[in-house]
Amino acid sequence: MSAPNKSFDPVEVTTLSAKALAGFVKDAVSAISAASNLDELKEVRLAHTGDRSPLSLANREIGALPPAAKAEAGKRMGESRGAVNEALAKRTAELEALRDAALLAEESVDVTIATGVRAQGGRHPLTTIQEQITDVFVALGYELAEGPEVESEWLNFDALNIAPDHPARTMQDTFFIGSEDSGIVLRTHTSPVQIRSMLTRELPIYVICPGRVFRTDELDSTHSPVFHQVEGLVVDKGITMADLKGTLNHFAQAMFGEGIVTRLRPSYFPFTEPSAEVDLQCFVCRGASVDNPDAPCRTCRSEGWIEWGGCGMVNPKVLVASGIDPEVYTGFAFGMGLERTLMFRHGITDMRDMVEGDVRFTRAFGLGV
């Protein structure tokens, strides 16, 4: 490193001439553009802007210039360095972009091979449909009521106005514990939960009761000795059959889509009076398949309606057995089979699929139906 030239008289310095500086800049810029990677560029930067670069060396001479010439030389030098730095910055950005692109290309993988590394769990659709239905009614202000599966015969039958000689009580339908006289059964429907609700809850009562029930049917593609129902019960002042109908329509729409309605047909259940069968308007064809052989519907077998469940106004005898005055309160109840609902809603063709616990079946439903 040389010291400022003080012994010299001010003289013209050739390296600071415009022409010389332009030459340095030109050399630098062309070397910068020629750099093909960041390492080469680093070399170029040191050669053309480092301490020993022509521009740096020329810069040192400025101090030796007469004061009148210093300003102009300084300005020229600034411009020259600016031009070189600008070229450097531009080339750096270009080369960094190239380097990054090359790196990404080099690191790329076949992302499709990652498929399936996560264990897939699932909840049984019978569980999740119970939850889904419960949520529809909880949103209406109902509460979820529960009861035991091994149940007293009194709650399962007597209190529901099912007389001791009713055919449903025979061993052909009902699982008895111990003997036919033990007074204990596997509940044949979720209706004892109605009685439990009326015995334990404050009036008015608005409850939804899903659960497992039992009948002595052998397992086949449409029957199972263990199956599931959901039952709704309302007991309040001034409850009417119109309320029942409106509630069922609301339920149908929540489960099957806007505008779907239900139809009631006269029927008989000991615990309701009047009693009705509930038909669901076909949610697939909405009735368009009826008498239309060109567009048959598998879901409703081109009937337009699907049998869904039973319902009715709570029989006054049932209210009395639960200590509720039928002159003051009326109520309605409805019940549906959940296996059946799942079968027509999700196209399940064999009851056994819901029973056997095959992981493929449950996984298909994920965490909810």
Add this chain to the structure above:
Amino acid sequence: MKVPVSWLREFVDIPEALSGREVSDLLLGVGFEVEGVDTVGDVRGPLVVGRVKSVEELTDFKKPIRWCHVEVGAANGNADTPGIRGIVCGARNFAEGDLVVIALPGTTLPGDFTIATRETYGHVSDGMICSVRELGIGDEHDGILVLPAGSATPGDNAFPILGLGDEVMDLAVTPDRGYALSMRGMAREAAIAQGISFTDPGTQLAQLPEAGGSAVQAASDDYQACDLLVLRTLGNYNPAAPTPDFIKARLAAVGVRSISLAVDLTNYVMFELGQPLHAFDADKVTGTIRARRAKKGEVLETLDGVTRNLTPEDLVIADDARVLSLAGVMGGAYSEISDATTRVVLEAAHFNPTEIARMSRRHKLSSEASRRLERGVDRMLPPVSSARFAELLMAHGGATFEGTSGVEQAPNPIVIAFDPQLPGRIAGHSYDASNVEKILMSLGCVVDSSKSLWSVRIPSWRPDLAAAIDLVEEVIRIDGYENVPATVPTAPAGRGLTELQKLQRRAGLHLAGRGLVEVRNYPFVGVAEFDALGIPANDSRRHAVQLANALSDEQPLMRTTLLPGLTGALARNISRGFNDAALFEIASVSLLSADQSATGVTNPPRPSVLQRPSATDIAALEALLPEQPLHLGVLLTGALKPAALGVKQTPVTWSDAIDIALALGIELGVEIEVATGDYAPWHPGRCAALSINGEQIGYAGELAPRALENLGLPKRAVALELNLSALLAAANVVASAPAIWTFPVAKEDIALVVKADVVATDVMKVVRNAAGELLEDIRLFDVYEGSQVADGHKSLAFALRFRAQDRTLAAEEVAAARQAGVDAAAKAFGATLR
């Protein structure tokens, strides 16, 4: 019930244009579910009655052939012989002058066989003389169907005569409407459905001739069980008299086999009017026919050939010598109508429905008669139906009327006080009083509407109408359920799901989120499954609720543990090629207390249903039942994660089962404590006992090799079962916010050498307690057994994290806390620092 449309039309006007399907739709609207509509016989085209005019035997062929001329009357004939057709026929069981059924050219018989004029055996055969089999209406005989002489005219359409082409509706009748198990009852409903008037055949007593003999006398010893018994005695019956074809056809359509005229007529009248009837051979009857209780030791051979021991619980029809029948359920063999019977005594009675239901159940005998009687039959029908039978037996069996006898105890008529506003209040839709009255009258009620509270007298055929609400149902039903509007009632503000209900969902979501698949197994188990699992003989899980009528003898018990069901589901998955399976089930189990019997009690409480049961009654009912907590069961085998490229599959181990329990505890805000356990079916050396605050809630770990081998499951399968109800009850649903201390953490590792049988979590607890509140966290990160430590020893390496709330810890403070932990472990377990 099968209802031929033509039979129904006999009692009610139904527009001719309506098809069977349309008629059944009408009935659907008033509450009869349609199971199907079938057409009798698959015959189309010109099928007519013919009379055989001449028969010429053709003998030039290998078999005898007849060349017949048949008179077909108005059904046309050949151009040159009006009204006559020439037909070649191979059968021989008919003679000149017989009435036969002719399929004219263009008729299609079953099997899509269309008759055409054709040349055969040297003649032009212009139709076919039909057999029963060819018509598809029976296969009793191969020969030509010969109609009774004088029963038809040549040229008549043969369809109605043979019941062909009639549509038969199959309708479901609910148990409350026994009256509808007859053409009479269905006709009334069809009239109501159409809003037209109805003439009830059940109230029209046939005019019988003067009695011309000595009637068998009737008696009832038990008016509570049989309050009406009518006997009609008929003589000179021709036991060979055939049953008319139209009756045979109708019985076939409703599914009853033809036996003999007298028996066929009992069935015919039962289907027509609804009254079960029983015909006895009067010559086999000794003295009086009476309804009475059976005596102990009496036996009866019923028509099905079974000899039945009777008890005083049975109601029988008997004469002075013996029991003749099981009242209303089945007749006896001794007095059965035979082909030698010439005198018939017909019994028509009204029985208490409960008596019939109980007998039918006791003897496991259900008949068309018992099915009607146990639902309740019109109390006024026995005289009418028995007269109808007598009329028919005289007309078709040549019988003469010998006389009637009967006994009865008349019941009081049922009158219901009825507020005509009530249907409107129940339906939520108002009904005109005049409409209500009209509907009640269409049912057969007698209505006195002069006061604001009406008096409604119930018709004898509707014993199901017993209270005002029953009339309400009828009004709403007949006016039409479709007229009821739809409204949604406003429930009071609900509290939503309970915490336990929400937590149960969360548990299921958590487990499925960890990759477990939910199954829902049957709750039935058997001793063999307990044996396979190696559950000890005195284990309380073997004290299980026992079914009286299990579907399988192998599984007569209700589960006390979820493991049998889970192992079954796992085995099914493995057999289908899924060797990596992670299953869970959330379900209740039935746990009996030591003093509860597996078969329940002998005298269960039966509170009255006429009022709310007392608190004592309710408690007694609850005491019958086992405790039924929710359990969670988990069973894992193979790898938890499926195989994939570049991912090493690690098989599940005992620790995965414990981990699932602990993670669920964390999800629910419960700290589950793990201790060494020993509980079948777990591997005694790899079993963790799980508890919350000292209360045992379950077990987790690897299953015992013996149990896995017994069950045919892969080695090293692991399981968890815990009392989910207990876990949910302990859940901490409102978490407290933790103090987030921000001063720097100090980390220390220690390795403690202890005897191999020392439990790691015990060591960890001791160190944690001794290290004091500066210890933020302690974690076991390595267990070493080998050459670096003494025989029978292991090294437990713990990572400790220290932090203070208010300052950066000094090195001496950390060292002191660490040393306190080491010292405590040394004291408690003889642990030495490695």
